[in-house]
Amino acid sequence: MGRPVHIIFLIDALGWEIVESFGFCRNLLHRSAPLDTVLGYSSAAIPSLLTGELPNRHGAWAMYRLAGHESPFRLLRFLPELPHPLERRIRLLVKRMIDRRDLVKGYYDLYDIPLRLLADFDIASRTDPYCPGSLPVESIFDGFESRGLSYRVWTYRTPEAENVRDLLSSIDSSERILFLYTAELDELMHRRGVFHQEVERKLSLYEGFVESIIKKAREAGRPATVNVMSDHGMTDVTKAVDVWGEITRNGYRLGKDYKAFYDSTMARFWCEESVAGGIAELLEESGWGRLLSEEELKMYGCFFEDGSYGRTLFLLSPGLMIVPSFMGREPLAAMHGYDPLDRFSKGCLLTNHPSGALPTSILGIKSFLLGCIEGGTR
Ligand SMILES: [Zn+2]
Known part of the structure; x- marks a missing residue:
């Protein structure tokens, strides 16, 4: 044998x-x-x-985290607002540059992240x-x-x-x-x-x-x-919800009044307390999901003291999907990343x-x- x-x-x-x-x-x-x-x-x-x-314990949660001043994308901050097709082309160039310099060894994508907002973020795990x-x-x-x-x-x-x-x-x-x-x-x-x-x-x-x-x-x-x-x-997607649009319609401007990362099933926010309170209230009233408490994040092993993965976190109910998000502008037929x-x-x-x-x-x-x-x- x-x-x-x-x-x-x-x-x-x-x-x-x-x-x-x-x-x-x-x-x-x-x-x-x-x-x-x-x-x-x-x-x-x-x-x-x-x-x-x-x-x-292993440090990797979402693909992107807030970067402080050392984001590899920081120069993108100075780009003017560009039409979407041009943004897409530049995003491809940025990815090619990062890949050429071999900065990230693990899997990542720039998806549909608005370039000027990308300047605030870093790829959380580069290995x-x-x-x-x-x-x-x-x-x-x-x-x-x-x-x-x-x-x-x-x-x-x-x-x-x-x-x-x-x-x-x-x-x-x-x-x-x-x-x-x-x-x-x-x-x-x-x-x-x-x-x-x-x-x-x-x-x-x-x-x-x-x-x-x-x-x-x-x-x-x-x-x-x-x-x-x-x-x-x-999970099959049953409904697309415009979390980003809802917050904008209520007078909060992304990149000016608050920072956020809109994933497909989760939105993560960084902002001053008064803005955070207003956004949290809107999210709670939306009926689209729930805010994740510190206790809950600790229970899931996803609480990070430095807040780099988000200060206010909103998780969608199973079957719902944030559209548009930083992941894309169209809904998908199925998604994951809901309540475990x-x-x-x-x-x-x-x-x-x-x-x-x-x-x-x-x-x-x-x-x-x-x-x-x-x-x-x-
Ligand atoms: Zn997937």
């Missing part, structure tokens, strides 16, 4: 509700569990899954969480390194189909762990919605991939443990590992996987 091989397949946004409703991998991976996620987007959930720690030593707390990759476990990683940097082919051919290699992250399902569901036929087709493709892994490992005489998981779920306790927010774990209690949260994934690898003779 050959050396065991462990496959870790991280599918961004494969929510528990999706797994259940499509019966995903039901006949291949017999043990499964819903996983609680963290408040925020993948910029928070991926480091949490990889480290087993909440955002206030690549899929590399060892990149986070301030131990990640699963640090765990592999310190244990001398050989591994290979494929991420969004290379096309999914190529990654899948490469991983399958690596089953014959001497690597102990094969780790694949994909964001294609996330992107598809944003465009099409959670229960679309194309989503079903994509899931069939992934099932075929898992089946091929198991078959290939059997042929190679290597016992294979396959763990499929996700960082969060996905909502059932559509939950991620999942599916495994053929026969023993050990399954985790109940993405925070338990790291120790579960290390336990599989160290303890398993499969």
